[in-house]
């Protein structure tokens with residue numbers, strides 16, 4: 001990448017390509033574009049699914065923003081480009097004129113941290129592209145959230161870009177504190193009727209469902225509220241074990257009203273509004289109706305219960321009229337104030353709504369709603385049923401997210417709160433997405449499922465389908481705290497095993513007397529080394545691991561390797577390689593979530 005003089009201003013442009021599964025990479029692309037604006041570089045932003053190898057040949061500078069999903073896998077939207085990039089007939093100098101960098105989004109709690117970004121970076125270099133800024137790795141576990149890694153990395157990107165594209169004469173780097181233009185202009189559309197459209201689930205087949213049941217399966221006093229949700233459809237739907245249901249939450253009407261009243265927008269709640277996009281390099285939530293209302297936007301499209309990003313406080317700084325509030329916000333945004341902001345907001349998971357209740361003099365100009373409020377995101381849940389056993393139905397096993405921090409009110413998950421309040425007969429929009437599980441076509445091939453906690457959901461789908469097809473070489477290892485409180489689908493497992501259709505093992509971690517070692521699924525796997533080797537080694541069985549705990553999959557794979565070592569006579573290293581090879585052969589699959 002050579003230095004460009006100021007006479008080449010038309011080249012002060014780059015392409016940001018994002019690959020996202022749940023939207024964070026798109027937000028990140030928006031943020032990078034805003035930072036590039038400060039140095040007068042124009043960014044075009046593209047979803048990776050719209051990009052081909054040929055498109056890349058026409059680019060000179062590209063910033064990739066790539067998340068990782070499903071245990072080291074690239075987001076689905078990236079698969080077509082990724083497959084083309086892997087073609088062996090691409091010459092080694094394909095991208096010799098291209099400078100690129102990658103910012104990965106990931107979570108260090110997963111074994112394959114930022115895997116998709118790493119793979120892409122390596123492949124681009126092997127095809128001749130130059131990595132002009134070292135790859136960045138965003139980590140969900142950072143105490144300041146994504147901002148903790150994204151901000152310093154973007155600073156280094158900006159510095160490098162200024163090096164390469166010196167600022168044209170007369171132009172300065174704009175300070176971060178400058179108020180960006182709003183993403184949209186809103187105007188009243190009194191003569192038109194608002195369309196109270198649902199938020200669509202992007203790029204997926206989606207269906208109208210009716211709630212048939214919403215049952216709490218754990219006792220009221222139990223620490224975790226787990227729900228059995230049954231959704232009925234009046235058409236045939238198709239899904240396979242491992243597939244996930246995507247549900248778009250709707251915020252409760254009273255909550256939306258109270259919030260809009262608190263912003264002084266109560267009088268405009270139902271006034272029809274039209275909006276025009278003002279800026280080319282920032283996104284707005286997809287599928288917003290052409291004529292809408294504040295009520296519709298805050299019920300279905302915008303999230304005021306999210307924990308705010310740092311940029312939110314930057315906007316508040318512009319929109320407060322109170323000197324003391326401004327000082328407080330300046331403190332939060334200063335380098336020295338980072339810890340204070342962490343304590344105030346991130347550690348206790350304070351929400352946008354709660355922050356606004358404290359900064360009372362803030363008046364948000366309505367045109368800034370898409371800048372200040374993040375999109376209300378759909379969430380994914382592994383389906384716990386099979387169409388074979390439950391036609392026209394989807395069943396889910398969901399733990400309602402609720403926990404305490406130092407703040408008085410308990411913290412609640414946005415989507416699971418919506419789900420927990422669903423009543424029989426309510427309508428829900430459901431998208432169906434392919435999961436990462438595949439079943440063996442040969443019914444004699446044994447399967448071994450390990451799904452502790454709500455990780456049991458996709459395993460129930462596997463068992464229902466296998467048993468309905470007459471495949472009885474099934475093993476299930478389940479773990480929970482108590483035989484009485486959270487033994488999900490326990491009676492079904494007992495019945496299948498009494499019919500010799502299932503080898504069922506369960507670890508109740510808290511049922512032992514005080515002081516005794518707690519037992520988990522990995523302990524049972526090690527105890528059952530002979531059975532495990534019989535299934536995976538002698539009969540070439542397939543293994544599925546599923547659960548919400550990030551550390552569990554590696555502990556389970558470790559235990560399987562130990563079992564292999566004990567029974568097969570392989571060395572410890574060879575046994576570990578055996579398990580890694582099972583992953584490569586596609587006979588060990590994971591469906592895990594954070």
Ligand SMILES: Cc1cc2nc3c(=O)[nH]c(=O)nc-3n(C[C@H](O)[C@H](O)[C@H](O)COP(=O)(O)O)c2cc1C
Nearest residue numbers: 020021022023024025067070071072106107113114
């Ligand atoms: C089901 C699931 C699987 C994930 N697997 C990984 C993983 O294997 N490695 C990793 O670094 N991060 C993993 N993550 C974390 C995401 O990469 C991270 O949350 C990121 O911010 C998501 O960005 P996106 O919204 O653009 O897709 C996973 C997240 C989920 C929900």
